[in-house]
Amino acid sequence: MVETKLTYEECRRQRLEENKKRMEELNLIKLAQEFKASSPKFTPVPIEPMGRPRSHKRRDLLSRVYASDESRQYAIDKAAKVESELDSDVPSFIKPMLQSHISGGFWLGLPSEFCKRHLPNKDSVVTLVDEDEDEFQTKYLADKNGLSGGWRGFSIEHQLVDGDALVFHLVRPTVFKVISTFFRLENQKCLL
Numbered sequence: 001m002v003e004t005k006l007t008y009e010e011c012r013r014q015r016l017e018e019n020k021k022r023m024e025e026l027n028l029i030k031l032a033q034e035f036k037a038s039s040p041k042f043t044p045v046p047i048e049p050m051g052r053p054r055s056h057k058r059r060d061l062l063s064r065v066y067a068s069d070e071s072r073q074y075a076i077d078k079a080a081k082v083e084s085e086l087d088s089d090v091p092s093f094i095k096p097m098l099q100s101h102i103s104g105g106f107w108l109g110l111p112s113e114f115c116k117r118h119l120p121n122k123d124s125v126v127t128l129v130d131e132d133e134d135e136f137q138t139k140y141l142a143d144k145n146g147l148s149g150g151w152r153g154f155s156i157e158h159q160l161v162d163g164d165a166l167v168f169h170l171v172r173p174t175v176f177k178v179i180s181t182f183f184r185l186e187n188q189k190c191l192l
Contacts, residue, residue, distance in 0.1 A: 072096060075181045076096055079165035079167050082181060083167045083169075086169055090170060090171060092167060093111050093114050094166070096163070096164075097162055102164075109145060110145050111145075119140060119142070120140070124140050124174055125174065126139075128178045130154075131179060136157070138151050140174070164180060164181065165180075166178055166180055
């Protein structure tokens with residue numbers, strides 16, 4: 001048993017020496033050093049703060065609420081009713097909430113066709129105004145058609161859960177009036 005280990009170790013060392021000689025013959029070490037010296041240094045891009053401090057505690061994963069298909073549809077139907085009562089000359093869309101929108105990464109993808117037609121084609125700050133006229137600054141990423149920085153605060157502040165539906169009403173070029181339709185598992189009713 002000891003002989004096998006020695007033989008293995010011997011073979012391993014021999015293989016390492018062969019690989020080292022090949023690398024020297026191909027000048028790989030010198031090439032790697034030259035490449036490293038000629039490569040531009042990475043400089044991180046500073047991230048601009050969104051104005052509100054991160055004072056929210058992370059949500060407990062065990063307290064997540066998952067909507068039933070019926071509850072989800074109820075919230076979407078209520079949102080459609082709300083949207084139908086809005087000024088049709090002002091663009092709007094409905095966004096049902098999923099776990100990925102309201103926990104973890106807190107990323108909200110927006111309809112790409114809506115973004116192409118109505119939102120800036122470069123990253124910008126988009127303001128979300130809720131029913132109480134409170135404003136929330138969010139970072140709109142044009143290449144990804146979605147809201148990133150600031151969306152987390154809005155989501156937590158409004159206690160959004162999986163199955164809720166939001167109506168986004170574009171009242172100015174980078175300002176959405178956001179109207180929420182909620183469901184809650186306790187009573188399966190939609191609160192508007």
